[in-house]
Amino acid sequence: MIKLTRFNGATFYLNATHIETVEATPDTVITLFNDRKYIVKEAADEVAQRVRNFYQAVPPAASTPILPDDTDE
Numbered sequence: 001m002i003k004l005t006r007f008n009g010a011t012f013y014l015n016a017t018h019i020e021t022v023e024a025t026p027d028t029v030i031t032l033f034n035d036r037k038y039i040v041k042e043a044a045d046e047v048a049q050r051v052r053n054f055y056q057a058v059p060p061a062a063s064t065p066i067l068p069d070d071t072d073e
Helices: 044-057
Strands: 002-005 011-014 019-024 028-032 037-040
Touching: 002 037, 002 044, 019 044, 028 044
Parallel strands: none
Antiparallel strands: 002 011, 019 028, 028 037
């Protein structure tokens, strides 16, 4: 999750994995995959950096799934 600020000064945490786009219009508008939109005080570049930091901090999946056809049986 990334911490963001609404225009009224209230902070909230947004699940970065749900973000589809971040636009500067000139306000920063974040659109989620469910089409919900958030307007935040942070610049679009700052939001993008926080998303990059989030993904760098998240450990990768434990392993690649093995399908039945991939086994050497």
